[in-house]
Amino acid sequence: xxxxxxxxxxxxxxxxxxxxxxxxxxxxxxxxxxxxxxxxxxxxxxxxxxxxxxxxxxxxxxxxxxxxxxxxxxxxxxxxxxxxxxxxxxxxxxxxxxxxxxxxxxxxxxxxxxxxxxxxxxxxxxxxxxxxxxxxxxxxxxxxxxxxxxxxxxxxxxxxxxxxxxxxxxxxxxxxxxxxxxxxxxxxxxxxxxxxxxxxxxxxxxxxxxxxxxxxxxxxxxxxxxxxxxxxxxxxxxxxxxxxxxxxxxxxxxxxxxxxxxxxxxxxxxxxxxxxxxxxxxxxxxxxxxxxxxxxxxxxxxxxxxxxxxxxxxxxxxxxxxxxxxxxxxxxxxxxxxxxxxxxxxxxxxxxxxxxxxxxxxxxxxxxxxxxxxxxxxxxxxxxxxxxxxxxxxxxxxxxxxxxxxxxxxxxxxxxxxxxxxxxxxxxxxxxxxxxxxxxxxxxxxxxxxxxxxxxxxxxxxxxxxxxxxxxxxxxxxxxxxxxxxxxxxxxxxxxxxxxxxxxxxxxxxxxxxxxxxxxxxxxxxxxxxxxxxxxxxxxxxxxxxxxxxxxxxxxxxxxxxxxxxxxxxxxxxxxxxxxxxxxxxxxxxxxxxxxxxxxxxxxxxxxxxxxxxxxxxxxxxxxxxxxxxxxxxxxxxxxxxxxxxxxxxxxxxxxxxxxxxxxxxxxxxxxxxxxxxxxxxxxxxxxxxxxxxxxxxxxxxxxxxxxxxxxxxxxxxxxxxxxxxxxxxxxxxxxxxxxxxxxxxxxxxxxxxxxxxxxxxxxxxxxxxxxxxxxxxxxxxxxxxxxxxxxxxxxxxxxxxxxxxxxxxxxxxxxxxxxxxxxxxxxxxxxxxxxxxxxxxxxxxxxxxxxx
RNA sequence: GCCGGUGUGGCGGAACGGCAGACGCGAUGGACUCAAAAUCCAUUGAGGGCAACCUCAUGGGGGUUCAAGUCCCUCCACCGGCACCA
Numbered sequence: 001x002x003x004x005x006x007x008x009x010x011x012x013x014x015x016x017x018x019x020x021x022x023x024x025x026x027x028x029x030x031x032x033x034x035x036x037x038x039x040x041x042x043x044x045x046x047x048x049x050x051x052x053x054x055x056x057x058x059x060x061x062x063x064x065x066x067x068x069x070x071x072x073x074x075x076x077x078x079x080x081x082x083x084x085x086x087x088x089x090x091x092x093x094x095x096x097x098x099x100x101x102x103x104x105x106x107x108x109x110x111x112x113x114x115x116x117x118x119x120x121x122x123x124x125x126x127x128x129x130x131x132x133x134x135x136x137x138x139x140x141x142x143x144x145x146x147x148x149x150x151x152x153x154x155x156x157x158x159x160x161x162x163x164x165x166x167x168x169x170x171x172x173x174x175x176x177x178x179x180x181x182x183x184x185x186x187x188x189x190x191x192x193x194x195x196x197x198x199x200x201x202x203x204x205x206x207x208x209x210x211x212x213x214x215x216x217x218x219x220x221x222x223x224x225x226x227x228x229x230x231x232x233x234x235x236x237x238x239x240x241x242x243x244x245x246x247x248x249x250x251x252x253x254x255x256x257x258x259x260x261x262x263x264x265x266x267x268x269x270x271x272x273x274x275x276x277x278x279x280x281x282x283x284x285x286x287x288x289x290x291x292x293x294x295x296x297x298x299x300x301x302x303x304x305x306x307x308x309x310x311x312x313x314x315x316x317x318x319x320x321x322x323x324x325x326x327x328x329x330x331x332x333x334x335x336x337x338x339x340x341x342x343x344x345x346x347x348x349x350x351x352x353x354x355x356x357x358x359x360x361x362x363x364x365x366x367x368x369x370x371x372x373x374x375x376x377x378x379x380x381x382x383x384x385x386x387x388x389x390x391x392x393x394x395x396x397x398x399x400x401x402x403x404x405x406x407x408x409x410x411x412x413x414x415x416x417x418x419x420x421x422x423x424x425x426x427x428x429x430x431x432x433x434x435x436x437x438x439x440x441x442x443x444x445x446x447x448x449x450x451x452x453x454x455x456x457x458x459x460x461x462x463x464x465x466x467x468x469x470x471x472x473x474x475x476x477x478x479x480x481x482x483x484x485x486x487x488x489x490x491x492x493x494x495x496x497x498x499x500x501x502x503x504x505x506x507x508x509x510x511x512x513x514x515x516x517x518x519x520x521x522x523x524x525x526x527x528x529x530x531x532x533x534x535x536x537x538x539x540x541x542x543x544x545x546x547x548x549x550x551x552x553x554x555x556x557x558x559x560x561x562x563x564x565x566x567x568x569x570x571x572x573x574x575x576x577x578x579x580x581x582x583x584x585x586x587x588x589x590x591x592x593x594x595x596x597x598x599x600x601x602x603x604x605x606x607x608x609x610x611x612x613x614x615x616x617x618x619x620x621x622x623x624x625x626x627x628x629x630x631x632x633x634x635x636x637x638x639x640x641x642x643x644x645x646x647x648x649x650x651x652x653x654x655x656x657x658x659x660x661x662x663x664x665x666x667x668x669x670x671x672x673x674x675x676x677x678x679x680x681x682x683x684x685x686x687x688x689x690x691x692x693x694x695x696x697x698x699x700x701x702x703x704x705x706x707x708x709x710x711x712x713x714x715x716x717x718x719x720x721x722x723x724x725x726x727x728x729x730x731x732x733x734x735x736x737x738x739x740x741x742x743x744x745x746x747x748x749x750x751x752x753x754x755x756x757x758x759x760x761x762x763x764x765x766x767x768x769x770x771x772x773x774x775x776x777x778x779x780x781x782x783x784x785x786x787x788x789x790x791x792x793x794x795x796x797x798x799x800x801x802x803x804x805x806x807x808x809x810x811x812x813x814x815x816x817x818x819x820x821x822x823x824x825x826x827x828x829x830x831x832x833x834x835x836x837x838x839x840x841x842x843x844x845x846x847x848x849x850x851x852x853x
Numbered sequence: 854g855c856c857g858g859u860g861u862g863g864c865g866g867a868a869c870g871g872c873a874g875a876c877g878c879g880a881u882g883g884a885c886u887c888a889a890a891a892u893c894c895a896u897u898g899a900g901g902g903c904a905a906c907c908u909c910a911u912g913g914g915g916g917u918u919c920a921a922g923u924c925c926c927u928c929c930a931c932c933g934g935c936a937c938c939a
Contacts, residue, residue: 230935647859720867801919802920849871
C-alpha cells in the first residue's frame with residue numbers, strides 16, 4: 001500500500017491526456033447531444049490567479065461531467081491578448097508587446113494544464129494573432145459599408161465616425177466607452193476620466209437597444225436576475241415625447257425629451273445643459289452677462305461626477321434668450337443649469353415646477369413662475385391650493401411665506417389650465433398630447449434609451465487596427481478585403497507619454513488610397529479589446545477558418561453557448577457587447593441564433609481576509625504554490641466544496657487541508673480495496689438480495705449518494721453538496737465493517753462521480769482497483785431506485801406541530817399502517833388522551849403529524 | 854430616490870413548506886508518541902434537568918399554516934446596479 005502522492009499521479013495523467021491529444025470536440029456535433037461549455041478567456045497577464053482557477057475549475061467540473069453524461073462537449077480556451085499592459089511592458093522593459101504576450105500565454109497554458117483542465121486545445125485562439133484579428137477587421141468593414149444583409153435591416157451603417165465629447169483616460173492615454181467609466185473613473189486603472197472633444201469610431205449598438213432589452217426576457221431562465229436587471233438599467237428605456245420649442249426671434253428651435261408631456265401647459269421655463277450645442281448662441285442672443293458666462297464655463301469644467309453629485313447645489317444661469325411653448329404660445333426664459341446633462345435625452349428639459357420636484361426647487365431659488373396643470377382626481381390638495389394663488393405672471397420668491405415644505409404634485413390626476421385638454425385624466429392626455437404635437441409638426445411620441453453608441457477607438461498600439469485609409473479626395477475608405485489583415489507594424493517605438501506609437505510609425509501610416517491610389521494616411525486608432533472578445537466564442541466553433549470568420553454550419557451546430565461561466569463585473573461590458581455583436585453576426589447571415597449565451601453562471605470572487613485578492617492589498621494566494629503543496633485535485637476540490645459557485649469564496653488553508661485529508665482517506669480505501677480483492681469482478685452493482693445487513697446498509701447509502709450527487713450537479717450546479725454526499729459515503733465506508741464486494745462497488749461509484757472534480761486521483765484510483773475501462777469514459781452510476789424504495793426510514797412523529805417521537809417504517813408504508821403504529825406509541829397516547837383527533841398528516845418518508853384538541 | 858440581492862452555530866456553509874445546523878473547518882477531551890507532527894476515537898447551537906427529556910433559537914416585529922429559515926406584510930442592517938434620467 002502506498003501513500004497518496006498527488007504530484008506524481010497528476011504529472012502522469014497529464015502526460016496521458018497530452019498523448020491522447022487532449023479533448024477535441026466534433027466539428028459538427030449532434031443537435032440533441034451537443035454541449036458548449038464556455039469560460040471567459042483570460043487576459044494573459046503572466047500568471048493565473050485564484051479567480052481564474054475558480055472560473056476554470058467550475059467550467060471543467062461541468063464539462064467533464066457532461067461528457068460522462070454522454071454529451072458531446074465543446075470546452076475551449078483562448079487569450080484576450082490585446083491590451084495596454086503589453087504595451088506598458090514594452091515601455092518599461094523594452095520587450096515587444098507580442099513577445100511579452102506570447103511568453104505569458106505559454107506560461108499560463110502550462111499552469112492550466114497543471115490544473116488538469118480539459119480544454120480543446122486544438123481550438124485555442126489568441127486575438128492578437130493576425131488570423132484572428134483579420135476577421136475583426138472584416139466585421140468592421142461590413143458594418144462600416146453597411147454591406148448587404150445588414151442594409152436590409154439598417155438604413156445607416158453600424159460603424160461610423162463622429163466628433164463629440166468623449167471620455168478620456170489620461171493615464172491610459174485613450175478614449176473609453178461609456179460602459180468603461182465607472183463612477184467617473186477608468187475601469188482598468190481607476191484614474192479620473194476627462195471629457196474631451198474628439199473624433200472617434202463608434203458601433204451603433206443603440207440600433208439594437210430594443211432587441212437587447214427584449215431579449216433579456218428570453219434569457220430569464222438561464223441568466224441570474226441580477227445581471228438581467230443590470231442590463232435593463234443600463235439600456236434604460238424610457239417612453240415619452242419630443243417637443244420642439246421655437247427660439248423667440250430666430251428660426252432656430254430647441255427640442256426636449258420628456259416623460260411627462262401631459263404637463264406641457266405647466267412649462268414655465270426651459271433648462272439646457274452647459275454643453276448643449278446652442279448654449280453659446282443663446283447666450284449671445286440673450287445678451288447673457290459676463291458673470292453668467294463665467295458660471296457656465298465653470299460648470300463645463302467641473303467633472304460630471306462633481307456636478308451631478310446629490311450634495312451639489314443646483315445652479316442656473318439665465319441666458320436672457322426665450323423660447324415659445326408650442327402648446328400655448330407662451331414665451332418662457334431659457335436657463336443653463338448644472339444639473340442638466342448632455343448625454344441623456346436631448347440635453348434640454350422643459351421645466352414644470354408644479355409637477356417636478358427638481359424644477360420646483362429650482363423655480364423657488366430663481367423666483368420663476370408656477371402654474372398648476374394637474375389636480376388630484378376628486379379632491380383638492382392643500383399643496384395645490386398654495387399654487388393656485390400664483391399666476392404665471394406673479395412669481396414666488398425664495399422662502400415666501402406659506403411656501404415652506406410645499407412640493408411638486410407628481411401623481412396622477414386631471415388636467416387643468418391645459419387648453420383643449422383641460423378635464424382629461426393625465427394618463428390619457430399623455431398619448432393625446434404627444435400625437436397632437438406630432439400632427440402639428442412640433443414633436444411627437446418617442447422612446448429614448450440611456451444606452452449610448454459604443455465608442456471603439458483606442459489611441460493605442462496593441463489592439464486591432466481599424467482598417468480605414470483617409471484620402472484627401474475620397475474621404476475615409478475601407479481597406480479592401482484582399483489587403484486584410486491590416487497588420488501592426490513590428491518596428492513601432494514605445495515610449496512613456498509618447499501617445500499612440502502607430503502615429504509615429506511611418507511605414508504604417510503612409511498608404512495609398514485604395515480607390516484613387518493617391519497618397520493617403522492610414523487610421524491609427526485601434527479597436528477596443530472588447531470588440532475582440534465579442535465574438536471569440538463563435539470563432540471557437542471554427543477556429544482555423546481562413547475564408548471566413550466562421551462557417552455557418554459549424555457555428556449553428558454549436559451555438560448558442562449552453563453554459564457560460566465568468567465574473568459579474570462584465571454584466572454591462574463584455575456580456576452586453578457580445579450580445580450586440582452576436583445579433584450583428586446573425587444579421588450578416590453567419591449564425592441563426594438570436595442570443596449567444598443561453599445560460600450564464602456568474603461565479604463569486606475569491607477572497608482572503610474578507611476582501612478580494614489583489615496585489616495592492618498584498619493578500620494573494622499563489623495557485624502554483626497550492627498545487628505544489630497539495631496537488632491540483634485538492635485545490636480543485638476545495639474551490640468546489642467551500643462555497644456554491646455563485647457566492648464569494650473565502651480562501652482558508654485549513655479548509656484546503658480538510659479536502660486534502662479527504663483525498664488521502666479516499667486513497668487509503670482504494671489501496672485497501674485493491675489489496676483485498678482477488679476476484680476479477682469489475683465493481684459492478686452487487687445483487688441486493690444476497691447482501692448481509694451491514695452490506696445492505698452501505699448499498700443503500702451508495703444509492704442515496706448517487707441520487708443526491710447526480711441531481712445536485714446536473715440540475716443545480718451544487719458542487720459543494722455533491723461533494724458533501726461523497727464525504728458522507730466515505731465516512732460510512734470507514735466506520736462500517738462491510739464486505740469487499742460492496743466496498744469495491746462503493747469506490748467505483750464514488751470515483752466515477754468525483755472524476756470531473758478530481759480527475760487525476762479518480763483516474764488513478766480506477767486503474768489501481770483494476771476496473772475495466774477508465775474513470776473518464778465510464779458511465780455515471782445509475783440509481784437503483786428499487787433498493788431505495790424497499791428500505792425502511794425513520795420518520796418524525798408530531799403532535800400539534802411538535803416533534804415528540806421518531807419511528808422506523810418501510811419507505812413505501814401506507815398511511816393507515818403508519819397511523820396505527822403512531823397512535824399506539826406511549827408518548828403519543830399520553831399526549832392525545834382525552835382529546836379529539838382533528839387531523840392526521842402523513843408525508844411519506846418524512847413525518848406523521850397528529851393534531852388534537 | 855428607484856431596482857435587485859443577502860441576513861442561519863466560533864467560521865465556510867446544508868435544509869422540494871415537513872425532524873434547523875448535512876458536510877467541512879475550528880475548538881475541547883482522549884488514543885498512539887519520549888515529545889511533536891501526522892493519523893485515529895469522542896464531544897461540540899444556547900439554556901435547564903441526576904435522568905429519559907424539556908425550553909429557546911435561522912436580522913426585528915406581525916401574519917398564513919397541523920407545520921415557516923422557506924410563503925405574505927412591515928421594519929432594520931449589509932452588498933450590488935442605476936440615478937438631478939427630465
